[in-house]
Amino acid sequence: MDAMAGKQSFEADQLPQIIVFGPPTFYKSHDKEFSSKFRVLKPWQSQLPLPEFLTAQAKNIRAALCSGVFKLTASILRHLPSLELVVSGSVGLNHIDLLECRRRGIAVATASTLYSGDVAELAVGLLLDVLRKISAGNRFVRNGLWLKQGDYYPLGSKLEGKQVGIVGLGSIGQEVAKRLEPFGCTISYHSRNRKLSVSYKFQPNIHQLATTSDILIICCALNEETRHMINRDVLLALGNEGVIVNVARGAIIDERELVWCLEKGEIAGAGLDVFENEPYVPQELRVLDNVVLSPHVAVLTVEASRDFYELASGNLEAFFSNQPLLSLVPNE
Numbered sequence: 448m449d450a451m452a453g454k455q456s457f458e459a460d461q462l463p464q465i466i467v468f469g470p471p472t473f474y475k476s477h478d479k480e481f482s483s484k485f486r487v488l489k490p491w492q493s494q495l496p497l498p499e500f501l502t503a504q505a506k507n508i509r510a511a512l513c514s515g516v517f518k519l520t521a522s523i524l525r526h527l528p529s530l531e532l533v534v535s536g537s538v539g540l541n542h543i544d545l546l547e548c549r550r551r552g553i554a555v556a557t558a559s560t561l562y563s564g565d566v567a568e569l570a571v572g573l574l575l576d577v578l579r580k581i582s583a584g585n586r587f588v589r590n591g592l593w594l595k596q597g598d599y600y601p602l603g604s605k606l607e608g609k610q611v612g613i614v615g616l617g618s619i620g621q622e623v624a625k626r627l628e629p630f631g632c633t634i635s636y637h638s639r640n641r642k643l644s645v646s647y648k649f650q651p652n653i654h655q656l657a658t659t660s661d662i663l664i665i666c667c668a669l670n671e672e673t674r675h676m677i678n679r680d681v682l683l684a685l686g687n688e689g690v691i692v693n694v695a696r697g698a699i700i701d702e703r704e705l706v707w708c709l710e711k712g713e714i715a716g717a718g719l720d721v722f723e724n725e726p727y728v729p730q731e732l733r734v735l736d737n738v739v740l741s742p743h744v745a746v747l748t749v750e751a752s753r754d755f756y757e758l759a760s761g762n763l764e765a766f767f768s769n770q771p772l773l774s775l776v777p778n779e
Contacts, residue, residue, distance in 0.1 A: 462486045463767040466505055466527075469514025473536060477756040481512075484760060501526035510766055512759060515539065516725070516743075521547040532766045534759050537746070538562055538619070539696060540776065541669045549778055556762040559774040560618040561754050562746040567622035569745040570664055570694045573718025576739045577690050579603040583736045604688075604715075606630045612660030614653065614677075615667025615695065616642050623664055635659060638667070653677075657684035662692070669696035679704040682714055690716045694745045697722040706731045709738060720745045 465481075466488040467474045474481070474489070481487055488508065493500045507529050513519050515537025521544045524530065533543060534556045548555055576582050580603045587593055587600060608631050613620045616636040624634045624647060635648040637656040642649070650656040653676060657663060663685055667673050677691070677700040685691065691714060693700055702723045708714045709732075716737035722728050725743055732738050761773045 463510070463763075464488060464508060465510045465512055465763060466490070466508045467512045468519060468523075469512075469517040469536065473514035473516075474512070476752055480756060481760065485763065497523070498526055510534070510763055512536065512763070513543065515542055515746075517542060519543045524548070524551065524553070532556065532763075532772075534762045536755060536759070538566075539668055541696065545776075554766075554772060555776040556759075556772050556774045557776050558746075558755060558758065561758055562751050563618040563622045565748050565751045566619045566666075566694050566745040567626055569720060569741065570619075570623050570666070570692050570718075571626045573694070573720065573739050573741065574662060574664070574690065574692050575606060577692070577716040577718045577737065578606055580736075582739050586736075606632065608632065609661045610635070610659060611662045611664060612636065612650070612656040613647075614638075614656070614663060614665045614699075616645065616647070617666065617668075619694070620664075620666035621645070623666060654681055654684050657681045657689070660685065661688065662690045665691070665693040665695045665699050667695055667699065669698055673699050675699070675701040677701065677705075679708065682708040685714055687713055687715060689714045690718070692718040694720045697725065702729065709735055 462485050464486040468490065471489070471491050488504060490497055490500050493504075495503065501523070505527055508527055509529050510532040511519075511527070511530060512534050513536060515535065519533065519542060524544065524547050530551070530553055532554045533548060535543060536558060538558050538561070540555065540557060543555060545555065580601065584600065611627055611632045611634055613623055613634060613636040616624070616638045620636065620638070627634060635650055635656060636642075637650045637653050650659065663677070665677065675698065679701070682691070682704060691700070691705070705717065706729055709717060718739045719732070720741040721743050728740060732740065758773060765772050
């Protein structure tokens, strides 16, 4: 595939044009920098329905910047006949129709390992919050219950020495493991393949991983194999003292079964940054004191935002200059 065209002039009146898909907040913090390098088409500024807007304005667009929450479907891609490159704002690519991109010869660039440390930090933060009841304690104090009920407060649990099972030992999973080692945690993992570069115990079966773990941390990609991989059987295997943390994708956990297990006391708690039908979060999860909720913000740090701008603009400049992409997703 010839994904690159000849080198173009970067004069102000001849800047290469891109389109941005996603909420304005995805792009806003680096609007000025992107606009200094590219002519940016912003569909959210138009009152036209997206298909009509694309037909009228985007027939010649060759490159797109796409947030991780925007569904870049085959039907949308059909309105972009000249598209040759999609730069994704996320590590996971389940929001992009990769089969259609491959069929069309559209190159896809990902955020690669850019966010791994940021996501791992939030995973550990959610875990500590659930175990030590930090958010619940905050509500206890703010609502005046400490004054009313005296020193009574439910016991938390320490992280030190826990058996932690990591589901998906890619770059994020390995960063999580690295941060848990100083707590004296014993790490095991389940992944598509055994990682020969690590000493952690490999569990080829997700049920066995849950059975041998105090904590499960979900770091894997969402696909047909992993959708609802964490079902009732796995949660029951984790046990009534077990905690689950999800910083991957909501649909990896069967959310209805998670609610049932939490309400029945079949697991001890959950820390969730992602949900099946975002931004909808079940009321049952919102009222449970042993659940810590976060609005899918694991990658949203000032530092990650700056680094993503550098990577995304680097990919786009490479594309328009007929150079290799910085984080090309290989065809599989």
